[in-house]
Amino acid sequence: MEMVTKILATTNEVSLKGGNRKWFEQKITDNVRNVLEDLHLEKVERPAWRVLVSFSEPVPFREAARRMATVFSIASIMPVENVGHTTDDVIAALPSRLGGLAPSSFAVRCLRSDKTFPKTSIELEREIGAAVVDLKGWKVNLTQPDLTVHLLVDRDGFYLWTRRVAGPGGLPRGSGGKATCMLSGGIDSPVAAYQMMKRGVRLDFVHFHSVPRTDPASLEKTVDLARILARYQGRCRLAMVPLLPIQEQIVANCPARLRVLLYRRFMVRIAQRVASRFKGRALVTGESLGQVASQTIENLAAVQAIARIPIIRPLITLDKQEIINTARRLGSFETSILPHFDCCSFLVPERPATRSTHQELSKAEETLDIDSLVSEAIAGIEMITIDQPVPWSEIPIPPGAEDPS
Ligand code: ATP
Numbered sequence: 515m516e517m518v519t520k521i522l523a524t525t526n527e528v529s530l531k532g533g534n535r536k537w538f539e540q541k542i543t544d545n546v547r548n549v550l551e552d553l554h555l556e557k558v559e560r561p562a563w564r565v566l567v568s569f570s571e572p573v574p575f576r577e578a579a580r581r582m583a584t585v586f587s588i589a590s591i592m593p594v595e596n597v598g599h600t601t602d603d604v605i606a607a608l609p610s611r612l613g614g615l616a617p618s619s620f621a622v623r624c625l626r627s628d629k630t631f632p633k634t635s636i637e638l639e640r641e642i643g644a645a646v647v648d649l650k651g652w653k654v655n656l657t658q659p660d661l662t663v664h665l666l667v668d669r670d671g672f673y674l675w676t677r678r679v680a681g682p683g684g685l686p687r688g689s690g691g692k693a694t695c696m697l698s699g700g701i702d703s704p705v706a707a708y709q710m711m712k713r714g715v716r717l718d719f720v721h722f723h724s725v726p727r728t729d730p731a732s733l734e735k736t737v738d739l740a741r742i743l744a745r746y747q748g749r750c751r752l753a754m755v756p757l758l759p760i761q762e763q764i765v766a767n768c769p770a771r772l773r774v775l776l777y778r779r780f781m782v783r784i785a786q787r788v789a790s791r792f793k794g795r796a797l798v799t800g801e802s803l804g805q806v807a808s809q810t811i812e813n814l815a816a817v818q819a820i821a822r823i824p825i826i827r828p829l830i831t832l833d834k835q836e837i838i839n840t841a842r843r844l845g846s847f848e849t850s851i852l853p854h855f856d857c858c859s860f861l862v863p864e865r866p867a868t869r870s871t872h873q874e875l876s877k878a879e880e881t882l883d884i885d886s887l888v889s890e891a892i893a894g895i896e897m898i899t900i901d902q903p904v905p906w907s908e909i910p911i912p913p914g915a916e917d918p919s
């Protein structure tokens with residue numbers, strides 16, 4: 515197992531943020547410290563706008579990378595080694611650091627955070643590059659190297675690395691305001707939540723269920739999904755809303771082909787009331803254009819017509835496979851595919867409408883007492899605080915962080 519005592523990470527987009535930079539820097543440091551706290555963490559420093567993590571004893575790189583890959587704004591994660599204070603020390607370390615590698619070409623890239631170091635980056639790159647050629651006979655390619663040997667000159671010496679694991683990118687959590695995500699037990703909505711969190715938005719969740727007509731296990735499944743997502747943003751709230759009385763009214767009084775869209779309009783009405791309690795400024799859904807009958811552009815518009823806050827649909831243009839890829843990476847896929855009976859598959863007609871309109875849905879709702887149905891559902895909400903994220907072992911190791919075989 516690859517063990518490390520230092521990890522260097524780069525961050526994303528922070529330079530764009532001008533005046534907020536200090537806040538962002540602090541936030542990222544805190545978030546990294548948070549996920550690594552119980553992993554022999556010694557300190558987190560910021561040389562040359564990077565994040566340098568030191569451990570008090572060797573830790574498995576894959577475990578540290580798994581955790582750092584949940585910190586939005588981290589762009590890349592590198593296991594690095596302090597190879598000493600002089601260029602001779604660096605050259606002496608090359609045989610062990612480059613052993614086993616056989617690139618078709620290479621380049622040396624140097625960063626100086628210690629600006630008092632007497633040689634420039636270019637001088638260092640030339641010197642170490644020449645030593646690599648002497649040692650290995652590799653071909654130099656400065657524009658498209660197969661392998662890059664990275665060096666960082668910091669106050670406490672030279673750091674060297676050749677491996678890089680991609681981080682999640684995005685913006686630090688808490689930098690993008692708050693929203694409320696409609697979380698079903700399916701594959702899509704946890705991915706939509708992840709995409710919003712990636713842009714720094716803090717989420718709370720609302721889930722609609724048809725218990726006792728559906729299995730209460732679907733509630734546990736939703737809690738499990740929220741606990742996975744809590745790994746990426748920390749504590750959140752989940753409102754469990756009973757939808758069954760509303761569904762029964764719709765089934766009894768409205769055209770069958772409009773059922774799903776009418777369920778949806780009630781979900782939105784209720785979710786925006788919950789959002790206002792959570793101080794969420796928008797709703798987030800996992801809808802994707804054309805995926806099912808309710809997700810045509812006409813039907814999305816007909817449902818949205820009763821919304822008073824924006825509905826954000828981060829997956830709107832994605833194919834199912836793209837959504838599944840992200841679900842696997844974030845660790846929700848295995849939970850999402852556990853069998854459950856969704857409230858929207860409850861009493862679903864054979865031929866749902868694919869092109870409804872606001873007028874048609876409003877007409878169908880005339881026989882319903884919308885306000886009292888909404889109030890009744892809200893009175894029946896069970897509020898859950900998700901403060902126990904899943905164990906780290908349930909979060910995937912990011913690609914490239916597995917031990918080299
Ligand atoms: P998912 O995989 O997220 O369930 P889906 O492809 O099954 O999505 P729909 O069932 O049409 O699509 O739901 C579209 C979106 O509406 C969901 O992504 C979710 O945001 C919201 N939604 C659907 N059902 C529920 C529910 N029971 N509770 C909360 N939100 C829901």
Ligand code: MG
Nearest residue numbers: 698700856858
């Ligand atoms: Mg669904």
